[in-house]
Amino acid sequence: MFRSVVIGVGSYTPENALTNKELEQRVETSSEWIVQRTGIEQRHIAAEGETTADLGEAAAREALKNAGIGVEDIDLIILATATPNNTFPATSVQIQNALGMHHGAAFDMQAVCSGFVFALTTADMYIRTGQAKRVLVIGAETFSRIIDWTDRTTCVLFGDGAGALILEASEAGDGSNQDRGILTSHLRSDGAHKEKLFVDGGPSSTQTTGHLRMQGREVFKHAVGMITDVIVDAFEATGLDENDLDWFVPHQANKRIIDASAKKLNIEPKKVVITVDQHGNTSAASIPLALSVAVNDGRIQKGDLVLLEAMGGGFTWGSCLLRW
Numbered sequence: 207m208f209r210s211v212v213i214g215v216g217s218y219t220p221e222n223a224l225t226n227k228e229l230e231q232r233v234e235t236s237s238e239w240i241v242q243r244t245g246i247e248q249r250h251i252a253a254e255g256e257t258t259a260d261l262g263e264a265a266a267r268e269a270l271k272n273a274g275i276g277v278e279d280i281d282l283i284i285l286a287t288a289t290p291n292n293t294f295p296a297t298s299v300q301i302q303n304a305l306g307m308h309h310g311a312a313f314d315m316q317a318v319c320s321g322f323v324f325a326l327t328t329a330d331m332y333i334r335t336g337q338a339k340r341v342l343v344i345g346a347e348t349f350s351r352i353i354d355w356t357d358r359t360t361c362v363l364f365g366d367g368a369g370a371l372i373l374e375a376s377e378a379g380d381g382s383n384q385d386r387g388i389l390t391s392h393l394r395s396d397g398a399h400k401e402k403l404f405v406d407g408g409p410s411s412t413q414t415t416g417h418l419r420m421q422g423r424e425v426f427k428h429a430v431g432m433i434t435d436v437i438v439d440a441f442e443a444t445g446l447d448e449n450d451l452d453w454f455v456p457h458q459a460n461k462r463i464i465d466a467s468a469k470k471l472n473i474e475p476k477k478v479v480i481t482v483d484q485h486g487n488t489s490a491a492s493i494p495l496a497l498s499v500a501v502n503d504g505r506i507q508k509g510d511l512v513l514l515e516a517m518g519g520g521f522t523w524g525s526c527l528l529r530w
């Protein structure tokens with residue numbers, strides 16, 4: 207039985223960090239309100255001309271270096287993004303070209319903030335079925351480009367960034383939940399919630415890019431329940447539970463949502479990886495960015511049980527339980 211084992215991780219954040227204090231100059235807000243309601247202290251903003259593909263390429267290069275392999279060893283690239291460079295071609299194909307890779311395949315995946323969990327799950331299916339040996343999974347976003355910078359209810363929340371993992375097929379395990387690699391993943395979506403979080407433009411509707419619109423309180427109301435549901439699914443599928451976890455690496459939208467989800471699941475605060483303070487909500491990039499931080503500072507070690515979850519526009523939501 208093939209398992210998808212993480213062999214490399216990388217990330218990239220643009221140089222420019224925009225602080226809450228600076229945002230006070232742009233809209234009627236206060237650093238205190240932002241920190242209290244969200245936990246966010248700063249977010250990174252892509253430089254003029256710096257695109258999602260550039261961010262994704264930088265994270266991918268670091269992940270390849272971390273894994274000690276080259277693009278010749280990759281069969282497939284899956285990019286999770288809601289902020290592509292162009293309507294087409296897919297941004298993943300642009301990253302593939304920038305990396306000098308002209309074999310295999312690349313495609314984009316669109317599940318907004320849940321995109322990375324959807325991409326990881328898809329990559330895992332390619333590996334489990336023997337269709338791919340190594341998959342580069344990237345989450346990259348430039349949400350600063352779809353933000354209405356006059357709307358204080360959204361512009362303080364989001365940031366730009368990218369993270370990447372490399373998954374490799376491994377037959378080393380015995381098929382038990384002690385194996386390294388992805389143990390289980392659970393994806394959900396429900397389009398009935400479209401109006402609560404969406405972009406008010408697109409090629410087929412308005413022929414414009416549009417801006418992000420969100421009924422924050424409504425999203426918040428659904429978030430914790432949806433997140434905990436798919437985590438319970440992961441526990442039930444594996445027979446593992448919160449006591450077995452080493453790390454909980456949630457999508458980083460709001461520290462209050464993360465804290466409430468962890469509390470509902472009895473996950474100890476010391477096991478929760480938080481980066482929303484430094485990155486804001488980077489949508490599909492938030493989980494691989496947080497993973498990269500926790501691997502590089504030595505928290506996540508080989509063999510650790512790591513729980514990922516995300517929830518976002520659509521709504522889409524999902525969980526993934528893996529042994530590092």
Ligand code: UT7
Pocket residue numbers: 234235236239240243244319358359360362421422423424425426429458459460463487489517518519
């Ligand atoms: O990643 C995708 C999923 N997205 C999310 O998970 C986001 C989910 N939602 C949230 O994180 C929170 O709902 C927000 C952070 C967006 C808002 O926090 P909240 O505690 O739900 O606040 P609220 O929307 O109920 O607004 C409270 C007050 C309002 O004023 P009134 O109506 O009580 O007078 C807002 O107008 O705060 C006001 N407000 C602000 N004040 C200062 C809204 N935005 C701001 C702001 N600065 N930036």
